[in-house]
Amino acid sequence: MKKNGLITAFAIVLFVGIGIYLFAKSIGFFDSNLSPIAQSDIPQVLHLSEQPVIPNSLDIITVEKYDDKFLFPSVRIKYKDGIVLNLYTSSIAYKDMDIENILIEGHEIEWYRSNDKHAYVTKFNRLTYAFDFLPNMKDQVENYIRSLK
DSSP, rough: OOOOOHHHHHHHHHHHHHHHHHHHHHTTTSOOOOOOOOOGGGGHHHHHHSSSOTTTTEEEEEEEEEEEESSEEEEEEETTSSSSEESSOOOOOTTSSSSEEEEEEEEEEEEEEESEEEEEEEEHHHEEEEEEOOOOGHHHHHHHHHHHH
């Protein structure tokens, strides 16, 4: 009798688990929040009236939309040299990194850094530009920031 009870309980748990999984899958719970987009789609994703200034657009490898359907969507741009530019309509902060405020050609920059990663965050034309890069790419990122005009 105990054996039949265990089998029944297992079958119920399995049936409920499969139901929960199928429901979650149907509403997109397991879908990736990143999806590729064209550079021309950036204004639509970020709800902008015009195309934002994108530094060095000839060296872009990928442009992706991040949308978790909870917070505001953002755009991730990856460059050939390994630099990643994230565009946000809200502010962003990096946790567990040292921060210093610097100025690069009139742009107020929050410079976040750890041993193996750096980030420059600045606001330009109502967008937050967050550049993630390796320490040896600092000069290149500063050139990207200088092109924000």
